Amino acid sequence: MNDEQLLRYSRHILLDEIGVEGQQKLADSHALVIGAGGLGSPVALYLATAGVGRLTLVDHDTVDLTNLQRQIVHRLDAVGTPKVASAARTLAQLNPEVQVRALQLRANAAQLDELVATADVVLDCSDNFATRHAVNAACVRHGRPLVAGAAIGFDGQISVYDSRDGRQPCYACLFPPDAAYEEVRCATMGVFAPLVGIIGSMQAAEALKLLMGLPGSLAGRLQMLDARRMEWSEIQVQRDPGCSCCGGQSLATDSPN
Structure with missing residues (x-):
């Protein structure tokens, strides 16, 4: 690291758990972020400012005026432009050293296979079950850790699904793809603006810990927030041996960081 980098990341480097070695791991890492909206905004901002290389x-959508209530990576002059391009522009202003690849697309299974295979960590910031299951399936196939968040109304949730450890559940163990879940959209139900900031910031924190090999991830734990009362609850999640996604496959055997 050069002197400017040592200064920029000095508050990380001062932490015994991180230091120069941990910061260098971030610089050498590649994070894949699916969704550049409410959750993807704080995720992208914190990963970039923290120095992920x-x-x-990935996002197919464009910036709308209604997004600006909570999608803090976008600015008023970005309305009508692709979200990924808007986000990349903001991140470049914050930390030009970070290499940002902006893909305006709704990733299908084949594209996710290619994208996930090259990433060190995947963050699901999407807003629908189909995408979440497709991302999870790709992470299981390639043995990549997945940090998944969701937020609607005043309710949020977050967990880590780490396929590198065959004992840990995947997203489909908890939310089977053939189960009947009611799909609720922000456009019809709304979302409390700071909620996506809270959940997205936690996603970024979990991803940074995974990239640096710090212990104590949320793997096997689903945390849920009721922002009306600011109350957290947590449940332990077990791997389902009959899971249609990970139950019948031989997962990667590398131990998680």
């Missing part, structure tokens, strides 16, 4: 942002 490469970010790939």
